[in-house]
Structures are given as structure tokens and as C-alpha cells.
Amino acid sequence: AEQTVSAKLNKSANAFAEAKCYIPGGVNSPVRSFRGVGGTPPFIARAAGNRLFDIDGNEYIDYVLSWGPMILGHSHPEVNRALLAAVERGVSYGAPTLLETELAKLVNRLVPSMELVRMVNSGTEATMSALRLARAYTKRNKIVKFVGCYHGHHDSLLVKAGSGVATFGLPDSPGVPDSIASTTITVAFNHFEQLQEVFARQGEDIAAVIIEPVPGNMGMVLPQPGYLQQVRELTARYGALLIFDEVMSGFRVALGGAQALFNIQPDLTCLGKVIGGGLPVGAYGGRREIMEQISPAGPVYQAGTLSGNPLAMTAGITTLRIIAEDPDFYPTLANKTESLTTGIRDQAEKAGFNLQCHHLGAMFGLFFSDQPVIDYDSAKLSDSTAFNIFFHSMLEQGIYLAPSQFEAGFMSAAHSEADIQQTIAASAKAFAKLADM
Numbered sequence: 001a002e003q004t005v006s007a008k009l010n011k012s013a014n015a016f017a018e019a020k021c022y023i024p025g026g027v028n029s030p031v032r033s034f035r036g037v038g039g040t041p042p043f044i045a046r047a048a049g050n051r052l053f054d055i056d057g058n059e060y061i062d063y064v065l066s067w068g069p070m071i072l073g074h075s076h077p078e079v080n081r082a083l084l085a086a087v088e089r090g091v092s093y094g095a096p097t098l099l100e101t102e103l104a105k106l107v108n109r110l111v112p113s114m115e116l117v118r119m120v121n122s123g124t125e126a127t128m129s130a131l132r133l134a135r136a137y138t139k140r141n142k143i144v145k146f147v148g149c150y151h152g153h154h155d156s157l158l159v160k161a162g163s164g165v166a167t168f169g170l171p172d173s174p175g176v177p178d179s180i181a182s183t184t185i186t187v188a189f190n191h192f193e194q195l196q197e198v199f200a201r202q203g204e205d206i207a208a209v210i211i212e213p214v215p216g217n218m219g220m221v222l223p224q225p226g227y228l229q230q231v232r233e234l235t236a237r238y239g240a241l242l243i244f245d246e247v248m249s250g251f252r253v254a255l256g257g258a259q260a261l262f263n264i265q266p267d268l269t270c271l272g273k274v275i276g277g278g279l280p281v282g283a284y285g286g287r288r289e290i291m292e293q294i295s296p297a298g299p300v301y302q303a304g305t306l307s308g309n310p311l312a313m314t315a316g317i318t319t320l321r322i323i324a325e326d327p328d329f330y331p332t333l334a335n336k337t338e339s340l341t342t343g344i345r346d347q348a349e350k351a352g353f354n355l356q357c358h359h360l361g362a363m364f365g366l367f368f369s370d371q372p373v374i375d376y377d378s379a380k381l382s383d384s385t386a387f388n389i390f391f392h393s394m395l396e397q398g399i400y401l402a403p404s405q406f407e408a409g410f411m412s413a414a415h416s417e418a419d420i421q422q423t424i425a426a427s428a429k430a431f432a433k434l435a436d437m
């Protein structure tokens, strides 16, 4: 999808060219390159509230929110104040602090299935460590994941993965040894019979099933009613651990994550994004007897020089406190998300386009498809050419969406009703442009 450089992005285009001289593809995470949609990614100079400002002086209403973390909006005054005060006390000690217990306690209060919590630095680290723990605890080797779910880039889970892997239409990554990839079994999301079959054949060898309970990395897909419950019951019957990867859905589809919303107790949970308030934090946790296998309580090794970093803990604590203290916080976010997706879908219909719009809590997804999207196969049927044109028209109008329909969109507390109306109005123009082509 080649796109001519918009005159509005001159400085970004030059910056991108220079970045490519020193950084693979010019970016430190692939989807940021806009490779899926073509064109130049705006280089960001600063952000405040729901706005991004690029180095060419353009302003955008941001629905990416650093891929999920910035649920309060950018540069939240209370978070910034806490961070600046933390900087004054020194940025890292590599020794225990009160902050780590405070964040673990907060997480445990909001996500009670996480009886013990270990902090790491990314979602990737959280899922990688949870898998090692599950294998050690069950003394089994196989892992089941779902096609189109993304859990980070470590070897065991970079198999039929979503997110950038899906956006770029890549096969599984080179560099992952067959010996590791072969321990990962993949099944389609929302098709319980496939999981049942796998368990009937090799249930005794399966250490864990890892799932995004509300997938956001093949675009946003909703679990069918009762599906997650069936997965919970089946894993329990075979003594396999159920790992909820709530790196994206945690503190996002609801305060207590998908597990609170669907009333399911996973054995282990992985968190990231919102838990760090924009600083690099991930966490994994779960049943005490399992988590006590982690070193130094138990024999399963996992460590980190910067894990539990005081700045990261401070951003996380401040963010979680704010989102937890106001009972209207999530209902308000959910209402805004619903009015945005409903508004965009109405505009699409007026212009003669079918759009599958999903939303839950403060997370949403749009597919250019006239078919229901329930799994990766149906997500792939969406029209990516139409999406790309829509995406660029929105960007041109100052609306910053994820540069792929295989990514979710996010709402923040800083988005106003006027921003949402402006976004819907922009979508009307984008659909009109599409209809003219």
C-alpha cells in the first residue's frame, strides 16, 4: 500500500528516513512503521490529554494511547506530579521498596485471582515467565494458544500470532527453533470443539492454555457467550493451567479485567499496559501455591535488574488509584466508546459500507466486512484496502487510529463528547471519500 507523502508530514518523512539509517525499519516496534497501511508515520513531539502533537505541528485525537496504557490520557497532572517527585528520590535502586508491595496490593484488590504478583518490565516478559511457571508446576511441556492472539515476541508464543505478525501477513518468525514451536499447539478462538479435540488427544501433556479473553490483536473480537467458561472447565478437568493474558483487557474492558466481567477465575493472569501508566511494567500472578514456585520462594527462576522500578511503580500506583476510586469511571468510558463505535457504524451505513464494530469497556475494533468476525479467519476476510483508505483519510483529518484493522482502538478519560463527535464527522468524510473511489 504505497501512499504519497502528505505535505503535512515533511519533517516526519525526513526523520523516518534518518531513523532507518540507525534503527531497523526506523522503529523500535514494527507496527509503528505504518508498513501495513503505507505512508509516513508522524513522529511525535509531545502529547497531552487525548492529543498527540507531531514534529510538523499537526495535532491528532489519539485512539491508540500508546497501544493501551494511557487510559487517563497523556500527561495526566496527578501522574506527572507523582513521577516528578519520584525522580527526586532517585530513579532505580535494585533493592526492595514500599512501592512494590503497594502496587501488588492494589492489583490483588482489583484482580483477586492474583494472590501473589511478580512485577516485570513488559507484557512479553509476563507471558514468557507465566509459561515457564506453568510448565514447571504441571511438569508438562505443551502450550495451547489461539490463532491470531498475540502474547509478546518470545519463542513459545510467536506462533500464529496476531498484531504486527498478522498486519504484515508474515508466516511464523524465522529464528524460532522448531523444537520450541512444536510444543505450541494452536486452535481457532471461539471454536470450543477444536480445543476439546486437542485435549482429547494430548490433554495429559498440556501445561497451559493461554488466551486473550477479549482478543485485541486480530482486531477486537468478543468471546461467544459461555465460551470462556467452557475453556475454564476443560482446562481444570485435565489439570492444565488457564492463563488469562489480560495485558490489553486488564483495567480496560472493566476495572477487574475480563475475568471480573465474565466471572472466571484463571490460574494465572498476565498484565501490562495500564498497570504501568505508560512506563514499562508487566506483571504476572495467580494462585498462591503456583506463584510460590517462583524464585526465591521456589525453584523457578525469573529475575530483572529494573523490575519493580520506582518510577514505573509510581506511575502504576497513581493510575490504578485514580481509575479505582471513581465508581463512574468505567461506565463513562464505556458509554463514550459505545457512542463512538455506533456513530462510526451509522456513518458507514449511510455511505453504503458494512462495518463490524465491536466494543467492550474502553476498547473497540472496526472491521470492513459484511460477515460477523469471531476468529482470525473471519477477521482476515475484511477489506484491508478500504481500511487503509479510511485510515489515511482519518489521519489527514487529525484522527489517529491504529494503523491496522488487526489492532484494537482505545478510549481514555480525556476524550470529550466533542472529540467523539469530531471523530464521527471525520469518519463521514472518510466514508464519502471511499464511496467515491
Ligand code: PMP
Binding pocket: 067, 121, 122, 123, 124, 125, 127, 150, 151, 152, 153, 163, 212, 216, 217, 245, 246, 247, 248, 249, 272, 273, 282
Ligand atoms: N499480550 C497482549 C494481549 C498484548 O496485547 C501485548 C502487546 N500488545 C503483549 C502481550 C506484549 O506486551 P509487550 O508489548 O509489553 O511486550
